[in-house]
Amino acid sequence: MKKIETIIKPFKLDELKEALHDLNVQGMTVSEVKGFGRQKGHTEIYRGAEYLVDFIPKIKVEVIIEADRVDEIIAAIINSVRTGKIGDGKIFVLPVEQVVRIRTGETDQEAI
Numbered sequence: 705m706k707k708i709e710t711i712i713k714p715f716k717l718d719e720l721k722e723a724l725h726d727l728n729v730q731g732m733t734v735s736e737v738k739g740f741g742r743q744k745g746h747t748e749i750y751r752g753a754e755y756l757v758d759f760i761p762k763i764k765v766e767v768i769i770e771a772d773r774v775d776e777i778i779a780a781i782i783n784s785v786r787t788g789k790i791g792d793g794k795i796f797v798l799p800v801e802q803v804v805r806i807r808t809g810e811t812d813q814e815a816i
Contacts, residue, residue, distance in 0.1 A: 705800040705812065706774050708781070710765045711737065712793040716785040717763050723784035724767065727777065730816060733766040742790060760791065768800055768816055 712720060717734065724732060738759035749755075769777055778795055786792055805815040 705803065705816070706769055706771050707798045707800045708767050708769065708774070708777055709796040709798065710781050710785075710793060711739070711762050711795075712765065712785045713787070713791060714761060714763050716787075717765070719784045720765060720781060723780040724777070727773075727780055729767055729769065729777070731767070735764045735766075737762050737764045741794070762793065768803060770813070770816075 710720070714736075721732070738761055740758055740760050767777070774797055778797075781795055802812065803815040804811050808815075
């Protein structure tokens, strides 16, 4: 099993959710996060003063999938969230050793 963590622009969440739903991804965890990469933030003017906003609001989406579906899921993520502009986000793939559903005690594939 693999965990795919995706950091995206907030307005792309619905498109990503639909793309993953179409691939029968059963569940996901969504978090509001802040960060920066090459964007390095931006400046805003508030009441005549200029402020540096160095952490940009993003959305982190986490899904657990079978290892043989990684390429398919990554392609769907890219197709659904890419704008071609800086700040589109990142995808991280991590190994998952074990999953346990607390309510039933099911493990691994049955718990996903």
